[in-house]
Amino acid sequence: MTGGVKAAFGWSDYEVIATGGGEKLERWGELVLLRPDPQAIWDPPYELKNNKSINARYIRSQKGGGAWEYKGKVPQEFVIGRGDLKFSCKLMGFKHTGLFPEQAVNWDAMRALISGADRQIRVLNLFAYTGGASVACAKAGAHVTHVDAAKAMVERAKTNAALSGIEREKMRYIVDDCAAFVARELRRGNSYDAVIMDPPSYGRGPSGEVWRTQEDLFAFVRETVKLLSDKPLFVLINSYTTGLQPTVIANILSLTLPQARVEAYELALPTGDKRVLLPCGCSGMATFAREASEIR
Numbered sequence: 001m002t003g004g005v006k007a008a009f010g011w012s013d014y015e016v017i018a019t020g021g022g023e024k025l026e027r028w029g030e031l032v033l034l035r036p037d038p039q040a041i042w043d044p045p046y047e048l049k050n051n052k053s054i055n056a057r058y059i060r061s062q063k064g065g066g067a068w069e070y071k072g073k074v075p076q077e078f079v080i081g082r083g084d085l086k087f088s089c090k091l092m093g094f095k096h097t098g099l100f101p102e103q104a105v106n107w108d109a110m111r112a113l114i115s116g117a118d119r120q121i122r123v124l125n126l127f128a129y130t131g132g133a134s135v136a137c138a139k140a141g142a143h144v145t146h147v148d149a150a151k152a153m154v155e156r157a158k159t160n161a162a163l164s165g166i167e168r169e170k171m172r173y174i175v176d177d178c179a180a181f182v183a184r185e186l187r188r189g190n191s192y193d194a195v196i197m198d199p200p201s202y203g204r205g206p207s208g209e210v211w212r213t214q215e216d217l218f219a220f221v222r223e224t225v226k227l228l229s230d231k232p233l234f235v236l237i238n239s240y241t242t243g244l245q246p247t248v249i250a251n252i253l254s255l256t257l258p259q260a261r262v263e264a265y266e267l268a269l270p271t272g273d274k275r276v277l278l279p280c281g282c283s284g285m286a287t288f289a290r291e292a293s294e295i296r
Contacts, residue, residue, distance in 0.1 A: 001250045003265035007277055008104040013080035016271040017051075019278055020044025024271075028089060028097065029080045031055045035095045036066075039279045045272075058095040065094065079163060082107075085135055086163040088156065098130045098156060102267040102280035106236060107136035109285065110194070113234050114140040117193075121233055124185075124192040126178040126224070127199050131157030133236075137194070138170040145192070147174040147181050179216075182224050191229040197221075198238040217244075222256050232288045235260070240281035249284030260286035 017025040017032070019040040025048045026033050034048055034057040049057060055074050060066040068091050077090045082104060089097040114121045114137060121142040125134045130153050134146040138161065148154050154173050161171050174181060178197070199217060225235060235257060237249050250264035264284035268277040 001254070001262055001264065002246050003263045005266040005268050005277060005279075006105045007268045007270050008102045009270060010104060010108075011082055011101060013082065014101045016269050016278055018045055018048055018272050019276060021048065023048050024278060025051060025054070029078055031074065031078060033091075033097075034058070036060055037278065042276070056091060058091075084139060084164065085132075086160070087130070087132065087135070088159045088163060099132055100240065100280070102269050103132050103238070105267055106238070106283055106285070107133060110137055110196075110234065110236065111140040113287065114142045114194075117233055119231075121193045122191070122229070123194045123196065124224075124227065126182070126195070126197040128157065128196070129153050129198060131160045133196050133198075134171060135160050135164050135166060137196075138166045139164055142194070143170055143172075145172045145174060147176055147178055149175065149177055151175045179220060179223075182220070182227065185227055186223070190227065192227050193229050193231060194233045194235065195224055195227065196236045196238075197224070198240070218252055218256075221252050225256050232260075234288070235286040237284045238281065239283070244282070246282045246284065249282060253284050253286040257286045260288050262286050 013029050015027045017027055019037065020042050021044045022036055022038060022040055023034055024037040024040055026035065032053040032055050034054050036058060054071055056071065057069045058066055059069050077088055079086055079088055087099050089099050092098055110133065123137045123142045123144045125144055125146050128134055128146045128148045131146055134144045134157055138144045146154065146157055154175050158173060235253065237253065239249060246264035246266060250262050253260065253262045262284065264282065266282045267280045269280055271278055
């Protein structure tokens with residue numbers, strides 16, 4: 001049920017150079033960034049902030065939040081790629097860049113499933129953010145419905161799709177509260193072959209809808225899996241900021257999808273020290289037999 005740790009290898013435009021002291025030193029293309037990381041509690045190999053290659057450092061405020069400190073001229077937006085996927089990134093508030101490189105583990109797995117299905121796959125991506133998973137699935141040939149409550153994030157997903165050469169008809173973009181969208185799709189009788197969700201620990205929809213993962217996630221998954229087609233391919237749940245353990249995600253998937261094969265695992269990034277993997281949350285994936293008759 002639980003699959004240990006899976007690290008996101010295969011990047012050329014991104015790397016974790018060094019970690020420790022509550023920070024991570026990263027290369028994003030030609031930019032070198034120093035960002036807080038509460039998981040990196042070990043001693044750094046040297047004082048990371050003294051690295052002369054740093055272009056920007058995110059410094060937390062004692063009052064909450066924080067701000068970027070720039071060293072020289074730093075572009076507001078920059079593009080990084082992984083294979084045939086390209087993403088537009090920027091230095092955003094609360095230390096983010098708009099992309100989570102560790103998710104490449106899941107992109108690779110989903111692309112393999114979609115490519116091997118030998119049929120048109122319909123994917124629903126909920127809490128879809130800037131569309132890393134949406135772009136990966138569409139590039140593998142799926143038709144993707146991308147749903148997020150933040151209009152700005154949906155616009156960035158459109159940019160990422162265009163950068164990766166995704167045809168417009170492969171992606172459908174929805175700005176909406178995810179729970180409200182799922183309820184409407186159920187009433188409409190629509191279905192999907194695969195579902196992805198990356199829920200925040202807390203959030204608000206465009207009309208003020210409140211989301212709290214520990215209170216809402218199980219019931220939400222239970223409703224959402226009703227959208228699966230007669231020939232489901234996979235369901236993926238990510239947990240980055242929620243603090244849920246892999247076994248919790250495995251339990252949710254096993255209870256809501258008893259006919260599926262379930263695997264849950266930690267995500268990690270390799271670092272400049274081969275002894276150290278940087279933990280980056282966890283995921284759980286449910287997969288299904290190829291033919292509907294095999295799962296009934």
